[in-house]
Structure formats: structure tokens, C-alpha cells
Amino acid sequence: MEDTFKRHRQTLAKPQSLTTNDRRSPDDNGDLSTEEGNSEMWNNFANRFRQVQSVLDRNRSLIQQVNENHQSRTNDNMVQNVSLIQELNGNISKVVSLYSDISTNFSTMFGQENDAIGDETNNQRQH
Numbered sequence: 001m002e003d004t005f006k007r008h009r010q011t012l013a014k015p016q017s018l019t020t021n022d023r024r025s026p027d028d029n030g031d032l033s034t035e036e037g038n039s040e041m042w043n044n045f046a047n048r049f050r051q052v053q054s055v056l057d058r059n060r061s062l063i064q065q066v067n068e069n070h071q072s073r074t075n076d077n078m079v080q081n082v083s084l085i086q087e088l089n090g091n092i093s094k095v096v097s098l099y100s101d102i103s104t105n106f107s108t109m110f111g112q113e114n115d116a117i118g119d120e121t122n123n124q125r126q127h
Contacts, residue, residue: 041109045102052098055091062088 066084069077 038109041105044105048098048102048105052095052102055094055098059088059091062091 062084066081066088069081069084
């Protein structure tokens with residue numbers, strides 16, 4: 001999943017390196033701060049995806065334990081499954097919340113980029 005994310009980041013991200021001759025003035029609609037903001041946003045996405053993967057890995061482990069307990073059919077293991085399944089349920093809620101945050105951040109980021117593009121187009125028309 002992280003490899004896919006990195007490919008998307010590389011595809012969508014603007015080049016970060018600027019030579020001293022290529023520095024933009026403050027009148028250029030904040031392209032440098034936009035790039036810095038995008039970098040921060042991508043880092044936030046990466047962190048969220050790592051959190052999601054961590055929870056999903058824990059769920060995989062919990063499911064394996066539940067299956068082993070179920071196959072053993074001992075009373076103690078069946079009782080333990082109740083708490084394991086409750087943890088699974090809580091983890092699913094965490095994943096939903098993390099994906100919701102990712103979606104909101106993604107929409108916000110591209111909404112801001114579209115606003116910036118619209119502002120740049122309007123400024124070009126005025127000049």
C-alpha cells in the first residue's frame with residue numbers, strides 16, 4: 001500500500017528543488033508555501049496510511065487468534081474470543097475514522113489546489 005502511495009505522491013507532487021535563480025517572488029500566489037503545504041499534507045497521508053496498516057495488521061493477528069481459539073473449542077478460549085472480537089470491532093471503527101480523515105484531507109488539499117489554480121487564472125486575465 002505504501003508503494004502505491006509513494007507512486008501517487010511522485011506523480012502528483014511538484015518538483016521540490018528550486019535553484020536560486022528560480023526562486024519565486026512573494027507575488028507568485030505563494031507557490032512555495034503551497035508546495036510546502038502539499039509536502040506536509042503528503043506526510044500526513046503517509047502517517048495515516050501507516051496507522052491504518054498497523055491496525056489492519058493487528059486485526060489479522062486477532063482473527064488468527066480467534067480462529068485458533070474457535071478450533072480448540074475450550075471454554076476459556078471461547079470466552080477469550082469475546083474480548084478479541086470486541087477489540088476487532090473497535091479496530092474497524094478506527095480504520096473507518098482514519099480513512100474518513102484521509103478522505104477529508106485529500107478533498108481539502110485538492111480543493112485548495114483548484115482554488116489556487118482559479119486564482120492564478122484570474123490574475124493572469126487581469127494582467
